Amino acid sequence: MSSDLGTGTPAATTTSVLPRRAVIDRAWRDLGSEVALLSGRDGGPLSRTVKRILDPLVFRLRVRSEFGQTVVTADIADAMRTELLDHAAVLSACASWFAVLKTRRRRLAITAGNAQELYFPVCFELAVTRGAPAVDPVEVAEVADAVLREVHDGQHHHAVEALDDLMEDPGAVAVLAAQVEQSWDDIRSGPADVTGFFERLPAVHQDASNHQQRRARQQVWSTLVTDDAPYELGVRIRRPHGDVPWSVGDLGLCAQPPQQRPSVLAESSGRPLDRSVVERVRATLRRSRDRDDLPGVPTLCSEEADRACAPWGLLAEDLQATLVNGIVVAVQLKPLEASAVPDSAFVAGIQARLRKEAYVLHARRLLAEDGALHPRQRQVVSDLADFAQPYVRRLWARLHGRDVWQEPCDDLDEVLSLLSGVARSVSLDHRQQIKAMLEPEAVA
Amino acid sequence: MKFALENGLWVCGTPVDPPPLVAVLEVSGAILEWTVDEPAPAPRITLTDADAADWLWRVVGEDAHVRLVEAVANAVGSVDVPIDLDAMSPLRRLALGHWMRRWWPASAREGITALPSAVLDAELALLSVAVEEFLDQDAFDADLDALLRGLADLSEPLLSDPRVAELATACSELPVAAPEPGTVPRWRADYALVAGSDGRADPGVIASGTASVSWTSVPPGVFDAGEDTVTWSVGTRIGPNGAPGRVIGRVQTVLADPTATHPLAAGIAVHLRSGAVVGVAELDAGGSAGLSLDLAESTAWNHDWVATEVHVGVGGGESRAVRERVRRFVRSRLAAPPADAFLAELLAAEDDY
Structure with missing residues (x-):
């Protein structure tokens, strides 16, 4: 491995930087057994605890993106640890509420959805607004049942x-x-200058292996979003x-x-x-x-x-530019074609991942090497081959949401991660359908 | 082991054999692969999203994880990492279990008993929960509902086995929606011990022979996974009122459950090729097909049918040698179950009289 990664702090990087999840795992263990219901077998937080509670509600990544980096510096690690331990009481109350909700769920014979996925955020909310569940079991059951009803039937009923x-x-x-x-x-x-726009766009899809290149790439994007x-x-x-x-x-x-x-x-x-x-x-x-x-x-x-x-x-011009950017990416994606050669490192990376995911289907006997394994799958497989349509539709929906919430797309790294995330979720969707076509439900 | 860029993706480990010999597992941000019958416990790892692979430090250590993330961000170099094989072993077992769900070569002819699929699925659900920190909760291999579906309809003899009962209890504690008994649509493919039909020679047969079904060409659970289960014949059918006879081909396969039809058998393509003679048709739900061959009767009698090939399903398929290798692998596990054998395998082995 090259010793100079061009990050500006070549020698110190490996000692002062830590994988984010390792930091969370360590800090979590200090919370003790009171959060056991939110923990996995090994005592670390469940993945859903991280995704549904810690990231959005404790670390609040939406406003503090530095807590969301894949690897974090020792300073940030300390800050995360402090933040987590500051929430110890709330998290313990959250775990207690989850126990209550699970019991009431069983009592009310609710089977829909995944209990962790659905209830973790509301349990946290209950913990913040009400503290630990009260001693009076009747009162607690009433609160829990009301929450369950809201989660399962009444979402945005009023709106x-x-x-x-x-x-x-x-x-x-x-x-x-x-x-x-x-x-x-x-x-x-x-x-x-539409032609000029398309000529400058590929520059943001190039690999950037150091700070200068990343900054240059970001500068290009900054001019494209106002074009x-x-x-x-x-x-x-x-x-x-x-x-x-x-x-x-x-x-x-x-x-x-x-x-x-x-x-x-x-x-x-x-x-x-x-x-x-x-x-x-x-x-x-x-x-x-x-x-x-x-x-x-x-x-x-x-x-x-x-x-x-x-x-x-879309109202925001950076979102309009992101959609056009995404369309340029989408038309090059061909999950079932080994011979497709995208024009840039970024798109080639997405294409390589899609190919690999199609290979997983083959290895799991859900697809032939490059097409349907059974005639029932033909329609879905042809949708997969025609990747641009579902990709652009899903990207548009994401951008529409961002437009409503006024979340910008001026940061190139964020845009690129959005563009690859959309490819992934479209592919996941297709794969579920391909799988479903070989299951008995599809026949009924 | 060394991570390096390979065709746009960061990969580490030696190449694996192609399906049906590879067990794959999709974890968060990466795909793990093992050749099923090789002892090497270290997988080939392909990173699909280094940021999402937030478990890497658990198997390569925090230092190597950080170096890897930096190398990926900068898209340069290669990174040497130590792999903790103990941390990997439950993942390998899970991958192997998923492989068994799809490729277990159940065959009456070969005497390989089918695995009780609901038991295997339930074991995989528990194992998935045990390694949940590695799995992407939105992805393919974290779909516990699908794995627990069969439990509701476990048969009485199976449930009376205390090991199965214990398994069912453990699954009932999982935080997923459990289906009601009798509500789960299923097709049965668990009866591989009934003898299949053999190719009888009909009157008017000009030529006949056998072929094998390639596993990679067809969906799992539909056909008996033995060799030479496809019987074909070419013969004449007398036309009405003494009209000249037509030459037709017949193909009969052996279904996994030869006592019943299988909905997925219907529509699977059959190709017959013998020199210049070609015929294409689709199987019916009983696994048979008639092919009309554009051939005069006299030509058919003079044709050399020795080199006739019959292919069922799509693609070229794997070789007989590969299938033999898979059978050797599962037979050795059934004969001497390893310490980490699945209960489903033990049940199949005990059933194997």
């Missing part, structure tokens, strides 16, 4: 009801319709013969290109750019189960009317 009410108000719908009409007309073609080209491309897809390198129909963004002005209420094809305002708001409500900082439904609808009319259905 969905408010949306239904609003959509039955002709006045409100008319206002939104007028807003859509106006916003749609406001989006106009302008001067933009007019993604906006302009988003305008061109509204014209019958707009000059774009791909068809939004082939990408699965519209059922029938060109993109049409969205409606407020109508049920659409379900393709991202065809969706009506109300369909988009419903999707937002569905996706925001864990969040309570959502604006009111009328505000959401009004924002969504503007967003639906914005180029690519």
